[in-house]
Amino acid sequence: xxxMRRFKALALVFAFLVLFAGAFAIVxxxxxxxxxxxxxxxxxxxxxxxxxxxxxxxxxxxx
Numbered sequence: 001x002x003x004m005r006r007f008k009a010l011a012l013v014f015a016f017l018v019l020f021a022g023a024f025a026i027v028x029x030x031x032x033x034x035x036x037x038x039x040x041x042x043x044x045x046x047x048x049x050x051x052x053x054x055x056x057x058x059x060x061x062x063x
Contacts, residue, residue, distance in 0.1 A: 038060035045053040 039057040040060055041055050042058050043053055043055050045051060
C-alpha cells in the first residue's frame, strides 16, 4: 500500500509539472505581426571585405 501511495503522489507531482509547463509555454509566447501583403525578400551584400549581407523587403510589382 505504501508503494501505491508513493506512485500516486509521484503521478500527481508529474501532472502538476506538465500543467505548469504547458501554462508557461502558452503565456510566454509573443504576438505575431503580419508582414506586408506582398513582399519579396532580396539579399544585399557588400563587394569588398568585410562581406556583410542583409535582407531588404521590396514590395511586389503590381501585376
